[in-house]
Amino acid sequence: MNYATAKHIEVADIPVIDVGPIVSVDSAAGDTAAVAAIGAQMREAAERIGFFYVSNHGIPENLIRDTDAMARRFFAQPQEKKMEVVPLDRHRGFLQVGQAKMYDKAKVDLKESFIWGLDTPADDPDYLAGNRMIGPNRWPAWMPELRPQLNAYFDAAHVCSKMLLRALAVSLNAPEDYFSRRMAKPISRGTLVWYPPQDPDAGEEQFGVAPHTDYGVITLLHQDDVGGLQVATRRGEWVTAHPIPGTLVINSGDLLGRWSNDRFKSNPHRVVNSSGRERLSIAMFIDPDFDTPIVPVVQPGEKANYPEVSAGDYILGRFDKAFAYRNKKA
Numbered sequence: 001m002n003y004a005t006a007k008h009i010e011v012a013d014i015p016v017i018d019v020g021p022i023v024s025v026d027s028a029a030g031d032t033a034a035v036a037a038i039g040a041q042m043r044e045a046a047e048r049i050g051f052f053y054v055s056n057h058g059i060p061e062n063l064i065r066d067t068d069a070m071a072r073r074f075f076a077q078p079q080e081k082k083m084e085v086v087p088l089d090r091h092r093g094f095l096q097v098g099q100a101k102m103y104d105k106a107k108v109d110l111k112e113s114f115i116w117g118l119d120t121p122a123d124d125p126d127y128l129a130g131n132r133m134i135g136p137n138r139w140p141a142w143m144p145e146l147r148p149q150l151n152a153y154f155d156a157a158h159v160c161s162k163m164l165l166r167a168l169a170v171s172l173n174a175p176e177d178y179f180s181r182r183m184a185k186p187i188s189r190g191t192l193v194w195y196p197p198q199d200p201d202a203g204e205e206q207f208g209v210a211p212h213t214d215y216g217v218i219t220l221l222h223q224d225d226v227g228g229l230q231v232a233t234r235r236g237e238w239v240t241a242h243p244i245p246g247t248l249v250i251n252s253g254d255l256l257g258r259w260s261n262d263r264f265k266s267n268p269h270r271v272v273n274s275s276g277r278e279r280l281s282i283a284m285f286i287d288p289d290f291d292t293p294i295v296p297v298v299q300p301g302e303k304a305n306y307p308e309v310s311a312g313d314y315i316l317g318r319f320d321k322a323f324a325y326r327n328k329k330a
Contacts, residue, residue: 013049013239014231016247017041020056022163035176039167043264046168046252049239050267051231053247054164059156061246064222064282067153067192070146071280075112075194077142082112085138091115091189091319093138097196109209110273114192116150118185126185131290133187133312154190157220157284158183164218164250165286172260174297179217179259182292187312188216188285195228195271195279208271208279214253215318216287216311221249226279232268241269255287255314258306261296287311 021034045052074082079096087093095113116137120127127135139147165179172178195208208228223229229241229249241249257266273279290312296304 013233014051014053014241014249015041015045016053016055016244017045018056019054019058019163019167022167023056023058023160032170035167035170039169039171042164042167042250043171046260046264048265049231049233050265051241051249051251051269053241053244054160054250055244055247057160057248058163059153059160059248063153063156067149067282068222068224068280070143070149071114071192071194071282074114074140074143074146074192075280081140081142082114084142085114085140087115087138090117090135091133092117092135110196110198111208111271112194116154116190117188118154119147119151120185126290131185131312132316133290134185150190150192153282154188154284157190158186158188158286160248161188161218161220161284161286168218168256168260168264169297172263172297172299178297179256180288182289185289187287187290187315189287191283191285193281193283195273195281197276197278198273208273209269211268211270213266213268214251214285215255215315216253216285217256217259218286219249219251219253220284220286221251222282223249224280226273226275226277228271228273228275228279229281230270230272238270253285254318255294255311258309258314259294259296261298261302261305263297263299287315 017038019038021031022038042052082094085093092115097108097110097112118134119137120134122136124134162180166176169176169178198208223243225243227240227243230238231241233239252264252266254266256264288311290310292311294309294311294314296306298304
């Protein structure tokens, strides 16, 4: 299926799932019936299109609002200031327009990004031992308030993600913690993404983000009210994931597709910012610890479609193909 040229339609293919009943559930003594019921809804969407919205997700609205406002302040700074925090030896820091492309023949994405992860100190033993996906973040000295704000968002997103992953595991009749048991030092990344207004004459092959699938386990996305996120269906059509106040967009990544033995769909999506306004999103790409073995969940009578791989090695291989700064280092 050529998703790059598929037609775009307006269809409500992406469900909204109220996860409020399991937000505060204690995994040891919680309402397992609620987890199973919501997990079944999530599984249906994950198998069919790989995307769903969640409402009552537990990330405070004031935390989302303040993070959005601070992100806009960051991207409004002069380019030379933002360039002070470009990535060094880890996938952390500011990427300017032209530093990301989703596949070989694509035009570069029309976006700026700021990436952060677990706020690991420089003397962390795993970092010093060579873990290539944790390490110090690239915080701008001229905006010290960014660090506590984004760390708070990172933590809140992980609380939410563990609840979602628990329900997804239950839906596969796997142990509740199958996808989340190894998250002591997760290699998750948070990304603030700023999209300038897209020139209407730029052509159909210019995207804010070109068609792609996410690399990791699940993505938690907050998008502002501008819109522009489009999701591919199995019919080869593009469906708009309109902004819905109070919700997050959740999608399965390639690693979860592999981990679920291809049951959860990692679906192509793209961004086209034709609004004439700037657009901002906050994405959390959730992954476990670097050395977590990704062993597919098989159902009775099934065989695993993939050999075991470590989460970190898989994600790093995908990074090296997508980001220009890594190619230069190579």
